[in-house]
Amino acid sequence: MIVDHHIDRIAPKGAGTEPALMEIVNSAEVVPLHPTAVPDNEAEPDVALYAARKHIYPQRVTGTFRRIKWIVLLVSLGIYYLMPFVRWDRGPNVPGQAVLVDLAGGRFYFFFIEIWPQEIYYLTGLLIIAAVTLFLMNAVAGRVWCGYLCPQTVWTDLFQTIERWFEGDRREHLLRDNTPWSFDRVARAGAKHFLWLMVAWWTGGAWVLYFADAPTLIKELAALQAPLVAYVWIGILTFTTYTLAGQMREQVCLYMCPWPRIQAALTDEHALNVAYRYSRGEPRGSVKKAAVLRAQGQPVGDCIDCLQCVHVCPTGVDIRNGPDLGCIQCGLCIDACDTVMAKIGRPPRLIAYDTDLNIKRSPGNAPEFRIVRARTILYTAIIAAVGTVMLYSLATRRAEAVSAIHDRNPVFVRLSDGAVRNAFTMRVLNMSLETRTFELTVEGLADAHLDIVGNAATAGGRTLVVVGPDQTRELRALVTTYQHLPPFASIPLTFRLVDTDNGAQASVTDNFRGP
Ligand code: SF4
């Protein structure tokens, strides 16, 4: 009997359990898919440009890489769903949520870090680090991001687990999908879709909690008093999560995501990828035939063509056909094949993370692994450089700032007593969590007189500006001089802000314009 993953050639009853697996193992025939040990890409057959979707029924698998995926799934989803409820005491009048995007207040809070709108370059730095880290991961271990960390992979994995609760493992699900609709089938499918929608809804719900105080927003949502935009975003994310993770699944990886194409251009022969070891696996054949061939001293590979590696694949790839854009490098076929190898008494890792160079190496030659090479050094250096600049900038970050915008029209005003006056719109920033008093002075014109319109006090001839914690204050500054100015004068001015308690300073320069 030929065992195949197609629906019309399904495995015998009980596949997936140990006796059934041995039945498959012992009865599988040689299927000469590969005339040569390594696929010949030059002899590609004509293929249609459109292929109808084949529904994939991934089989449950256990093993090292499945365990890693469970851990990553639990940790990443745990962080995503629970992080909005983590509190961080920043003092009075400041949000106490550890991670918060405060769009109304124009702040991003991340534990002890608070980013103001003018510090958006930190986001640029983070994006550069994220992109280059992806390149580095790719240079070391191929699409390890896709296989373990990508949200599409994580949520699809979760949805497939839920599906197995109601529909059973691969074989049971296959059989049920080929029976007429019944109450049992409708009930199972209904329960599955309901739970999928609940997960999708909570995924959208968790997302909006990052944009407002989570406990307050939950109460408002429950009382139908939350802002409309919150309901809209929950609806959008419920729909996208349900559609992408529940319905489209591997189609997103195969057709929508650009990363496989980019990754293919970035990889090299030293990157670790999930690969089938042709030299060890071919020629493939059933256990019985392999035993006969071995006894006759004829060449025989370890692959018994049981297709377990294909049945567990979430994207339906047969990795024995060579590198495939559909392979997300999740390693589940390694677990499946290792289980088979253990049962037939052959060494594990017929499928393994290995480099192209090693796969093509002649048998007997020692494998070679070169993680440290030019591209990995370059990527690490970029990450280190950008990270260092960001850390230095964060460590030396000032908690006060001042900006000034010169009036455009009129640029200057001549007063009735002959003086010339320039006006500026100024903003004083207090990025600390205490109320602070600043003295504002102007330098650059010997007899310049500074007047502040509102929001400032004068004490002993000093111009004082009080700014509350984590706030800004806008000022209207008038600078007047009686000095004789040259024609079309443009004299550099410096506005200096000094904290009256600790002497911390900030300044901004502009020009004083004359007639
Ligand atoms: S590679 Fe391993 S799991 Fe896949 S068909 Fe061969 S023996 Fe079975």
Ligand code: SF4
């Ligand atoms: S071929 Fe193997 S590593 Fe690639 S997606 Fe399928 S199961 Fe995962």
